[in-house]
């Protein structure tokens with residue numbers, strides 16, 4: 166094995182490059198200078214956010230859209246803690262993001278002696294959030310540790326990873342041998358499970374498919390499966406777009422609508438693909454599908470979670486659906502699936518329009534500006550979960566970047582930045598509330614510097630609208646939720662962006678279309694209006 170004399174920083178950057186990393190998101194500091202020295206001239210693009218939380222969310226958006234792990238590089242202590250919420254969000258949405266930080270030196274007492282950026286237990290803090298973490302103890306271990314982190318992130322269920330390198334090792338040199346990427350195989354379910362599932366599927370008369378984020382890499386197989394069965398397909402938030410929402414079998418996204426419970430009860434078989442059937446997707450209670458549920462999941466621990474299946478297929482969703490499809494070829498989609506889908510779709514549309522009445526005009530206007538492969542990066546704002554989730558059709562997997570589960574605020578803008586870096590030729594729109602956007606508004610400066618033509622729609626209701634409503638519903642005093650309205654367009658211009666203030670949500674589509682042709686981000690400020698009462 167050929168070895169090279171490398172610093173820890175060089176060994177890290179070389180190992181990242183060997184794993185196909187061409188873009189990283191990060192902020193330099195005193196303790197990671199050797200990483201930055203190695204990054205300069207490495208050929209790896211460095212995107213400079215304005216806060217490590219922005220770096221983490223951007224790396225997440227990049228990973229979702231590129232299908233490759235994102236990489237977030239921070240310095241010690243407060244810097245990696247700033248990225249921790251992004252690590253938590255990536256964990257809950259099964260996104261592979263590698264967080265890399267220097268740690269306190271080997272042999273540091275770690276009980277507080279006033280060292281710069283010192284934390285009591287930095288690795289422990291991150292280990293409690295990510296799927297896989299490690300701390301190296303020598304420069305020679307760095308290529309192995311990077312290979313192990315990538316193996317952990319790209320095998321089985323995707324999760325974020327954390328790599329800590331004691332800070333003095335980044336400048337130390339050693340003879341370093343490269344470690345090639347681990348080529349992991351694809352997990353397939355047992356032949357017996359496939360046979361049993363196929364028999365149940367073939368016997369079903371009114372099947373339903375629920376597709377989650379775990380089906381994102383199986384879009385073609387999922388479409389073939391649904392067409393063979395003649396089964397309507399409804400998706401979770403993370404699965405939105407895996408089957409084009411133009412498709413005659415698509416019921417769109419959003420499992421929480423009251424009609425979904427009726428649809429499940431009307432169906433004699435439910436096939437759930439790559440979804441936890443999570444409370445954060447179902448909102449009003451668990452799925453009632455006892456005795457008629459087949460689950461396909463790469464993660465065996467997800468199989469009994471939230472609902473018990475009659476048959477579990479543990480494996481890669483594309484491989485598993487392909488195996489099922491080859492056993493179901495004779496079916497040819499009979500069973501009146503399209504008519505059944507059309508009837509449920511119109512009921513679901515009514516649910517969505519009722520719940521999202523305040524956002525229907527905005528979504529319809531935005532839809533006119535979007536290509537079929539457009540990406541929407543949303544936030545934990547009502548305009549996204551009552552609005553876009555079920556009222557804005559999207560047509561590609563991983564095109565709705567949304568913080569489910571952990572439900573963090575401030576995700577949408579930096580996630581859009583990561584998405585646009587990953588796919589510069591696709592339309593990428595960010596949509597946030599006036600509260601959430603302020604959590605990471607500084608990222609407008611980075612997006613302007615990088616000349617990213619992202620329309621950033623702010624749906625303004627003057628405060629923490631959802632929380633205001635929840636306080637009122639509980640008959641509590643409504644307080645600490647009014648934010649006033651900053652001069653958003655002036656703020657955006659000060660950060661190097663274009664900006665426009667609209668009179669009506671019906672103007673959003675035109676503003677977005679113009680923003681796509683710009684040389685920088687455009688903040689689009691629109692007040693939330695209750696169209697239903699107009």
Ligand SMILES: Cc1ncc(C[n+]2csc(CCOP(=O)(O)OP(=O)(O)O)c2C)c(N)n1
Nearest residue numbers: 546547573574598599600601628629630631
């Ligand atoms: C990091 C984080 N802090 C706090 C919350 C709690 N929270 C949930 S929704 C919400 C209000 C968000 O306001 P805005 O972004 O304006 O959206 P709106 O509810 O008004 O549509 C808050 C504070 C959260 N989800 N995430």
Ligand SMILES: [Mg+2]
Nearest residue numbers: 598599628630
């Ligand atoms: Mg608001």
